[in-house]
Amino acid sequence: MNKTFKIYAILFVIVLVIIALLQVNKTESTDWRKTFDTSKKSPFGLYIFNHEAQSLFKDKLKKIGENPYNFYEKNQKKSPHNILIIETDIDVESWRNIMNEVSKGSDAMIINQYIPKSVADSIGFYISNFSSPESTALKLTDKKFTNSFVKIDKFPGGRGFTYVKPEVEILGKIISEDADDQAGFIKRKFGKGNFYVHSEPLFLTNYYLLQKGNTQYAQDVFSYLPDRETLWFGDKKSVQSQFFMRFILNNPALRYAWWMLLGGMILFIVFNAKRKQRIVPVIDPLKNSSVDFVKSIGNLYLQEGDFHEMMAKKAQYFLHKVRIDLLIDTKNLDDDFAKKLHLKTGKTEDKINEAIALIKKAQDPYASVMKDDLARMNSLLDEILK
Known part of the structure; x- marks a missing residue:
């Protein structure tokens, strides 16, 4: 074992020890981003809802991995059904397809903080931000759901329906001590079907579903939908990545080991090539004179x-x-x-x-x-x- 190799080996061991110490003393940080990602177990992911959704909808839930426009172009004679949208970016043409399906007898449950103005105007409401206190409560107005509510004590959205048309029915409110009550859950008859719009999707996230009693509020909200096939349109992030390295990259320990392996291989190739590469002399083969x-x-x-x-x-x-x-x-x-x-x-x-x-x-x-x-x-x- 030559001296140069010993130096590299010692440096490699020192780097390993430093990384190990940093990993041991590392404090896990909680990701409080509102991702609404069905694969995320962070507080504001939809991992729990995604796994419990089938039982909630009595095994009649179908997840659609494409936008409504493409789906309904392929299924133009779809019978009346339920449509579920949860914090998903929907293009204008897809919204038109959804409104067309609702007018023909389907029901749509829209749980989005952002809805295009043209769609909101057609349904009959105006959604805007209001002065958001540190905590609010989501409560249903129907008397049979008197005990059904969720306390939003972590980063409430502060969005509600500041104006609704007379024909719009208010099914739930956003209640706070420091601000006026806001409509947070509404129903609007639209053609032969109905639109159900909820302005605060946080009640479906992991953080709130794990709290005692909150699952009842989610069940009561979805109880307004008829008992039939429900199509859940999700964006691309709800579809699991097919990248062959996803398991390693999704685990911090394996990810660090992978990057260290790649870095070590690159250093080895660079230094080893520099040390051993020499000009290869051209040697003429012996000539057969026989x-x-x-x-x-x-x-x-x-x-x-x-x-x-x-x-x-x-x-x-x-x-x-x-x-x-x-x-x-x-x-x-x-x-x-x-x-x-x-x-x-x-x-x-x-x-x-x-x-x-x-x-x-x-x-x-x-x-x-x-x-x-x-x-x-x-x-x-x-x-x-x-």
Whole structure:
């Protein structure tokens, strides 16, 4: 282990110890943001409501992951149903589709702090901010819901209906000690259906649903909807992310470990490459001169005109290959040798016999050999050994 590696290892251990100490002494901070996110367990998320919604709506709740405009364009002949909107950004065209469905007999429960003015005017109310005290109470006005209320003691929205048309029915109020009562939950007949609008969505968040008695208020609010299919239109944040790293990134400990791993790998690559990278010299491979040597010898024989010697060398090489590769004895070049060579190579007997005759001629030191004999024998022997 060299000195440089030891230094890096010590620095890495020190960083790990510092991070561990910071993590141990870390105080968990509560996220008080009003996210209204169905996947968040923070105080103002909708995690609990999301998990209890099916039982609340008697298993007739259907979550829709697209905006109302796209949904109703695909389902233009939808039978009357309930529509649920909870703190969701709805575009103008989608609002028009919702109003069209309500006019045909559907009921819509809108629990939003912001509703476009054109929609509010059509329903018959005006929503605005009022001087918000530190705490308010949401209470239903119907006598059968006398004991149904929720105390909003954490960041009340301070929004209510400052004006409603005569045909609008007030179902609930926002009550405070330091301000006048405001209408907070209203109903408006719209065509064959009804609009139910609530200005304070906090009563559906984790913080308030966990408090004793508050779930009854939520049940009473939704009891105004008929017992039928309810479509819950949520925005994109209600759809769980499909990113393959979501489990690691959603857990602080795993997230820190992941970033440390990536940082360590980057440092290792940078320093390791800097230490070990060298210029690689270009080394020419050794040249095989055997072929050049054979060509030189062959050219020498040709220049001398010694065809007989070249035939003898070729015949000697051929018989050697026959012994090694075909395992045929070459002592006697008789009919038995010719038959074995024919069977093992598959060449015709005529070519085998012609090749044997040329080999015998090459082995005879007194035979007269021409250039054509050398060329013919070379061609035949190469063809037989293919």
